[in-house]
Amino acid sequence: MNNSKQILVAILLVFTVVSSYALPHNSVKPSEISIITHDLAVPEYIELRKSYEIESPFGMHITYKQFIHNKEVLFAGVRIHWKKNGTYSIQDFLIRENIENVSDESTMLLSTESGLREVRMANNPDLVYPTTQFIDLDGTMLLEIDDYKHAKKDTTLHSQVFWLNPINTANTSYGGNYTDNLDQTNPSLDSQLRWVSNTVQFENDTFFFESEFLSFTDISAPVDGHFFSINDSVQANRDNDWFEYLNVYYHINVMGQYANDLGYDALTQHLEVDVHAFGTADNSAYSPDDHTLQFGIGGVDDGEDGEVVIHEFTHSLSEVASPDNTVGNERAAMEEGSCDYFAKAYSRSLNDNTPNKIFSWDGHxxxxxxxxxxxxxxxxxxxxxxxxxxRDMWATALMCAHDFIGRNAMDSILLEHFYYQKANSTMAEMAQIILTIDSGDFGNRYHSQLKQCFVDAGFIARGASVSNPIQKGFKVLNQNGFIVGDGNLTIEINTPASYKIYNTAGQLIQSGNPTSKLTLSPSDFSKGLYVVYFTINGKSVSQKILR
Incomplete structure (x- = not known):
């Protein structure tokens, strides 16, 4: 919220890239805390509790919340990214500050400019703009954040929709025949309708608008009841209340299937959607608490504008990837900017009209x-x-990259970056993370184009050096077996290399002459973290291992 009272201190992002082999996703990982504790030197007074786990095409992303004296430190913790290529990276957003003499009156701590404060959570249940408030023990509100972010068989039903929105497809501006006019239609608006096919559910001679991505329900006024059809074709223009159902259903299904096809099906969790919501308010929102979307009917009905639909749907993808961290002005602006980008990228997959406007039918x-x-x-x-x-500052840089590398590549990178979002992050930090994702997961394929767009935006200083991944030239095998002590760890090296192994105290544990395969027995090592240094083609390259 623009008028939110926020006195949170900025949390510094430490993005540590450490090479290792990923542990099995479905196993209990007693060593995971050890890895984090060793790599980040976590103080003893901090307790980490696993809170969230989700998979992407490139690995498993696991979040740990921070606790001190059994109280959760809000928006603080650690996220570890186990990559399928055998590496891992850790995001550190811990608050390294202890607090003494805590009371029994709260279960949460909030980092402020004056240090950690005990807080209670309260809800402001406004119909259109609900918020969550964090209040200290003296009754002072320290932070306020938005609550809205954001046995049948398949068959096909045909319907009419706006092929995004009428302003976009007609390549015109709002006015004349292209106005809302209290939901009335006219030949100009009807000419922008297009017949499409929808996958729906069929039972007992009835077609139900339900899919793996969404179903409809009543969440707030007005009340519509359930939507279904007894015909396999539905012709409804915008003066019919059915139209918003048809339009929202089609565009969410197309975008959901697109995200699935890119490999991000873990993010497209089933939504409940209300297309006539919030009374007469001109507002739409995603609610992470119950994973719902609501589209307002004030002004132009929001469900009529495909860019609004895709924008709100993208909020759900972002929240599923990294929940409960849309805190801080830049973080909130990037959330909106990323959703604006996806809406416009979807729009431009249909045509290049209205390239500089978002929501050209619902707004402007x-x-x-x-x-x-x-x-x-x-x-x-x-x-x-x-x-x-x-929001436009972030969205503009993303669209710049889109124009260089194409929609599919940029959308994939941005969907992957959703897993790395954190509270109070900055645009400069997230630009660096996007470059790191390109380096680690996309083979550095788009580095120069992404960097150019981020330099032009000011996220990266002109002439600044941005690190590229080191091609280490070796592969680590059976890291997990070595950790638990039931198998050797093997490092296969492309070019024979000499090696030295040190413990965390800097003591030399083992060394050897050039070899193309290094085999280490767990019986030769005590529990702990070690660093293996190889000399390959005259250059020193390190690899961390855990026993």
Missing amino acids: NQFWDGFVINQKRDYPIDLKGSKDGD
Whole structure:
């Protein structure tokens, strides 16, 4: 929220890339805490509790929340990314600060400019703009955040939808025949409708609008009841209340299937959707608490604009990837900017009309101003310090990269980056993470194009050196067996190399002459972290291992 009272201190991101072999995803990992504790030197007063686990095409992403004296430190913790290529990386957003003399009156701690404070959580149940408040023991509200972010068989049903929205497909501006006019239609608006095919559920001669991605329900007023059809074709234009169901259903299914095809089916969890919501308010929202979408009917009905639909749907993907961390002005602006980007990338997959406008039918009219993209603003000097004031800065840089490397590549990178989001992150930090994702998961294929767009935006200083991945030239086998002591660890080396192994105290444990295969027995090592240094073609390369 733009007027939120926030006195959180910034949490420094430490992005540590450590080579290792990923442990099996479904196994109990008593060593995982050991890896994190060793690599990050976690103080003894900090307890880490596993809170979330999700898989992407490139690995498993596991989040641990931070606790001190059995109290959760809000928005603090660690995320470890086990990569399928045998490496792992750790994101450190711990609060390394102890607190004494805690009370029994709260279960949470919040980091502020004056240190850790005990807080209680309270809900403000506003119909349109509900918030969660964090209040200290003296009754002072320290932080307020938005709650909204964001036996049948398959068959096919045909319906009419806007092929995004009528302003976009007609390549025009709001006005004249292209106005809301209290939901009335006209030949100009009807000419922008397109017949499409939908996968629906069929039972007892009835077609139900349900799919793996969504189903409809009533969440807030007005009440519609369940939506179904007894015919396999539904012709409804925008003056019919059915139209928003048809439009939302089609676009979410297309985008959901697209995300699945890119390999991100773990993110497309089933949504319950209300297409006529919030009374007469001109607002739409995703609720992470119950994984629902609501589309308002004030002004132009939000469900009529495909860009609004895709924007809100993307909030659900982001939240599933890394939940409960949309805190901080830049983090909130990036959340909106990423969703704006996906909406416009989807729009541009259909046509290149209205390239600089987001929500060109729902907004950019007398109801509200809409948002823009492809703007030239310089980070950080041009930051306005608000969610909506800075969203275009992030979205513009993403669209720049889209134009260089294409939709599929940029969408894949951005979906992967959702797993790395954290509270109070900055655009500069997340730009570096996107470059790291490209380096580690996409073979550094798009490095120069991404860097150019981020330099132009100001996220990376012009002329700054951005590290590329080191091609180490070796592969680690059976790291897990070595950790638990029931098998040797083998390092296969492309070019014969000499080696030295040190413990964390800097003591030399073992060394050897050039070899192309190094085999280590767990019986020769005590429990702990070790670093193997290889000399390959005159260069020293390190590899961390855990016993």
